[in-house]
Amino acid sequence: MVLSNSLQNYLTDLELSFPVERSLSFVAALQNKHIAKYSFNSLAVVLGEEMPLEVDALSHKIVTRGLGGYCFEHNKLTFELLRELGYEVELKLARVLYNQKKQAPRTHRVTLLKHQASTYLVDTGFGAYGPNAPLLLEVDKEQAIGSETYRIISLSSEKQLDTTEYDVQILKDGAFFTLYRFDLADYSDADCQLAHFFSHKSPNAGFVNNLVISSKSDEIIIALRNHTFMTRINGEEETVLVTTPEALHSRLTVDFGLNIDSAITSHLFERFLAPKLIEPAK
Structure with missing residues (x-):
């Protein structure tokens, strides 16, 4: 089997070798390394850039240029490689x-993987709260991934893998917190194109109205949402405000490793951070 140059570059950049056999451990390594290296962010959305979903374009943006992206980009690249x-x-x-x-x-794309009579949820594009290893699609089973605990619940009383919907949850502040809901219907790239268009073009879309960036490794999770920068280590969160264009530029270039011009940073600060730092009149 010979991979395309774009997919081979993706594999090589994550320091993974072509798998001799199709193992779950390879998928887990791919998911973990992908999330740790490529940031989840809305930069292309808020800057009004073109966001094609062809594999060559995704590999160039995420792998070659190191610019990261959001779910329709990350999970498409992972899906095509697998x-x-x-x-x-x-x-x-x-x-x-x-x-x-x-x-x-x-408006969120994920991958279901069937392997040795079991089904797993693989998601490389959800951000700070997303799992960085495959989740077994088993209802009500608590699954520890690093310092976090996840579970998948069914909205059906039968608790069977049928046509009902399923919630992916993370244990947060002592209670399970629902991240997203999916079902087992058939979807295609055409469906993704519609959801992708809404997510980066609609004036009501969350990514259009917020500067969102996150990076996640086994040791530390960092995330920026507009003027708030969060660090989470072993489940403990700490937040600080980003109050100047210079501080934002440092977060983007140093913490997230993005190659971004200071003029663009200043534009992002004035558009997304400054309004939220102004205290309401008393």
Whole structure:
């Protein structure tokens, strides 16, 4: 089997070798290394850049240029590599809920992997709270990944893998917190194109209205949402405010390793951070 140059570059950049056999350990290593190296962010969205979803373009942006991206980019690249390597994978779409009861659109892409009679959720594009290893699709099973605990619950009383929806949850502040909801319906790249268009073009989309960046390794999780910078180590969170363009530039270039011009940083600061730092009139 010969991979395309774009997928081979992706594999090489993560310091992974072509797998001799299709193992779950390879998938876990791929997911872990991907999330640790490539930041999850909305930079291309808020800067109004073109965001094609072809594999060559994704590899160039994420791998060659190191610019990261969001779910439709990260998970598409991971999905295509696993498929080319012969893994049995399926594309699914999810509703991002963040523990809210709302009618959310399906704007998150994930991958289901079938391996040795079991099914796993693989997600390289959710950000700070996403799992950085495959989650076994087993209802109500608590699964420890590093210092975090996840579970998948069913919205069906039968607790069977059927056509119902499933919530992916993380243990947060002593209680399970719902991240997103997915089902087992068939989806295609055409469905992704629609959700992707909404996510980076609609004036009501979260990524259009917020500067969001995160990076996650086994040891530390860092995340920026507009003016708030969060660090999480072993489940303990600490937040600080980013109050100047210079501080934002340091976060972007030093903490997240992004090659970004200071003029762009100043623009981002004035647009997304400065308004939130102004205290309301008393």
